[in-house]
Amino acid sequence: MARMLRCDVAIIGAGTAGLAAERAARANGASTLLIDPYFNGTTCATVGCMPSKLLIAASHAAHAARSADHFGIRVPEIEIDGKAVMQRVRDERDRFARLTRESIADIPDRIRMRARAKFIAANSLELDDGRQIEARRVIIATGSRPFVPDQFSALGKCLLTNENIFDLEDLPARLAVIGSGPIGLELAQAMARLGVRVMLFDQNDRLGGIRCDKVHAALKEIIAADLTLKLGVELEASTTDDGARLSWSGASSGQAEFDHVLVATGRPPNLESLDLSAAGIALDDDGVPVHDRNTMQCGDSSIFLAGDVANDLPLLHEASQDGAIAGRNAVAFPASMQADRFPHFSITFTSPPVARIGQSEEDGVITGTADFGDQGRARVEGRNEGVLTLYAAAPDGKLIGADLCTPASEHLAHMLTWAIQQGQTASQLLERPFYHPTIEEGLKQALRTICAATPIDLPQDQDRGVPSGA
Incomplete structure (x- = not known):
């Protein structure tokens, strides 16, 4: 007879969300009871945020060395020791x-x-070692895995995902990257700046989920300066003696050979082994349990989701908040406490970084754009490129979102996200002190545009009328 364990809350998965939930x-x-087959650590630490x-x-170090001549500093020939680079990454x-x-x-x-x-019932689990668990509530926090489309699945040892690329002993000479989402963009540009010949492919013509055309155009120009972009194409793949051959057609056509192919086409949730049919909960068209994002509860059941498995915002800070919400509500069940969720906030760590926050102009809002091509501090530092667009609601210019691709945009994005979460207006931000000369001053152009489009008077900021590059 199977050994029966009992608990108030069983958590399946010991990643960021599962740990927070427990x-x-x-x-x-x-x-x-916290259930995991490996307890190897979080996705962030092992194959995600930190190694990338x-x-x-x-x-960045390689690019800075190459760019030193811009400042009159002569650096002898740059030599990149790929084995040393990858050894530090692994260590x-x-x-x-x-x-x-x-x-x-x-x-x-x-x-x-x-x-x-x-699952063997809504409140009963079976473990693969024969034990069973009877839990008053269950939290599913099983994370996600790389998705590899069929045409790449036979590439064998030259196929890479974010889960094995960091185990390379040396940098490849030629790398194809499939997918222009955050993982694809980050790793493609990083490899290119480390001397790898990179081609980035995507069947769509949009990079990084950027909504604003001006910001997207800036990002595309920046990325194209480091590597070869092939957007709007369909791909076929085959193996060669020492790598892979890709053929593409659509917006352009051609073929090329590569040492490795990095597939970065998304990370679907890990749900197949759970036998959700036994849990008696509704699933959406993607097979993900239907749940309330503000409670993480699946319908009116005693089952909750947390983290990447929810298939909406695969971000560490969201996973951590998911876990805290699910853990608290699992204890409170059948009562339910609605959480105040963060504004949507994501960063892609390209150079310069890309950030996407909250709502966009598709929601019929006021916009303000700032071009950093001649922004004072950015020009001083030789990184004067990129654009940001802010989105605000009428009639008072309350900030509701932003798209950024600018120097220090990971820091600007935090400031803007906090302002959005606090319900602040463009006028209120302009009334804050902006030290000179800083990157933060680059926000003023966009903020002033929003203020001018609302019936609220422009604040009397001390340097209004000073040239933007000053």
């Missing part, structure tokens, strides 16, 4: 992953279940 449930007095930023940091990644595993190990042994789980 922590929240236990902090609110629930008995918990390590590779990007190396690319630091392994450190981040180890620290994450150590924090997981602090969770009491009785709570951690090293196993795979599937």
Whole structure:
């Protein structure tokens, strides 16, 4: 007879969302069981945020060395040691992953279940070691995995995803990147700046999910300066003796050979092994449980979602908030507490970074745009490129969104997201102090445009009328 375990809340998956959910449930007095087959650490630490930023940091160093001549500084020939670059990526990644595993190990042994789980009823789980769990509530936090379209699945050892690219011992000479979302853009540009010959392919003609045409045009020009773009194309792939051959057609046509092909075409949720049919919950057209994002509850059931498995905003800060909401509401069930969610906020760490916040002009709003091509501080630093567009609502110019591709846009994006979350207007932001000379001053042009389009008077900022480049 299978051994039966009982708890208030069972959490399937020990990534960022699952860990946050378990922590929240236990902090609110629930008995918990955390189920994961590996307990290897979070996606961010092992195959996502941190190793990618390590590779990007190396690319920044290479680009800075190449660009030093702009300032009258002569740097001898740049030599990139690909093996050393990748060794540092792995060493630091392994450190981040180890620290994450150590924090997981602090969770009491009785709570951690090293196993795979599937539903046998709405409140019952079966583990692959034969044990069963009867839980008053269940939180699904199983994360996501790379999606590899059929035409690339037979590429064998030259096929890369974000889950194995950081294990390369050396930088490739020729790399194809499929997909121009955040992962594709970041890694394509980083590899190109490290001396790899990169071609970036996408069947669509839009990069990075940017909504504003002006911001997108700036991003496209920046990316195209580092690598070859092939947008609006369909691909066929085959293997060669030492790599892969890609043929493309559509907006352009041709073929080329590569040492590796990085497929960055999205990360669908990990749901197949859960046997959701036994859970008795409704699924959407993608097979994801229908849930309320403000409670993370699936219908009126005692099952909750958290993190990338929810298939909406695959971002660490969202996963962490998902987990906290799901853990708290699982304990409160059948009561339900609505959470105030963050404004949508994502950053792609290209150079310059790309950020997308909140709503866009499709919602019929006022817009203000700032071009950083001649922005004072950006020009001083030799990185005067990019555009940002702010979106605001009439009649008072309350900020509701932004698209950015500018120097320091990861910092500007935080400021703007906080302002949006607080319901601030363009006028209120202009009344704040802007130190001179800073990148932040580049916001003023867009803010003033929004103010001029509303019935609210422009604030009497001290430097109104000063040239933007000053």
